[in-house]
Amino acid sequence: MKILLVEDESKLSEVVKSFLEAENYEVAQAYDGIEAVELFEREEVQLVILDLMLPKLSGEEVCRKIRSQSNVPIIMVTAKVEEEERIEGLSIGADDYVIKPFSVKELVQRVKTLLRRSYSDGPKAEKYSFNDGDLEIDLSAGIVLKDGIDAGLTGSELKVLKTFLANLGSILSRDQLIEKSFGYDYDGNDRTVDAHIKNIRHKIEDNPKEPEYILTVYGMGYRFGVKR
Structure with a gap:
């Protein structure tokens, strides 16, 4: 799998790259925001590690x-530590958040976990259609259409939606949504779940x-409240 590493600190970028390559990942490096977009559009990558403070x-x-243009998993890396800033990062499409300074070994483990969740070969999900095609969902293909147009859900948002569809009609607490959507080792909190719900x-x-x-x-908590 190829990872796009976007980090303007060249020494840190090289360290992270070496750790990722030791785990047999291919790494494309970008050192500013414009280069990152150009590389993403040119290369086929399966995950993005994205620093926020870029030239x-x-x-x-x-x-x-x-x-x-894509639902590829994104891990944001930043020195910003305020909860509201982390929530903002998730609201614009990040799947995970790492605060500087960080352990490179932990970052690599987060990469492994997010890739496993995003590209696991689980059973194909059935297709859903609600309100005469107003909302159409094909979870096996990762496609959600609203009025026939791609709704643009992120990987994390798709996981939450899949949990709702697997429990149609049931009330799910925030803790249950975290556990069923992201697993026991997920370090998000209630505010993170609320942010995903708001975005969806x-x-x-x-x-x-x-x-x-x-x-x-x-x-x-929440429930998916419409009948098929």
Whole structure:
């Protein structure tokens, strides 16, 4: 698998690259935001490690450009430590978040975990269609269509949606959504789940403030509330 490593600190980039190559990953390196977008459009990569503090084009803008054309997993790397900044990173399409300074070994493990979850050969999911084709979902192909147009869900958002569809009609707490969607070792929190729900609603609901698909059950969690 090929990884796009976007990091303007050349020494750090070389260290991370060497650790990834030791695990038999192929690594393409970019040192600024514009180069990152160009490389992504030219190379076929399976994961992006993306620093946010980049010259020429910010990491946030790079993430948005990648998300406009792909659901490839993205790990954001940044010195920003405030929770709101991490939530913002997730809201624009990141699948995981690493704070500088970090352990390169931990980063590599996160890469392995995210790749395994994103490209595992699990059983093919069935196709779903709601409200006479208003919302169409093919989880085996990773496609979600809203009014016939690709809704652009990220890999993490697809995992959450798959959990809802596997538990149609059931109320799922935030903890259950984390466990069923991302596994026991996921280090996100309630706010992270809420951010994913908010993003999904904006992509599949006619009115995110009055959702008809993902419903809030106050004091309990969420449920997918429409009948097929």
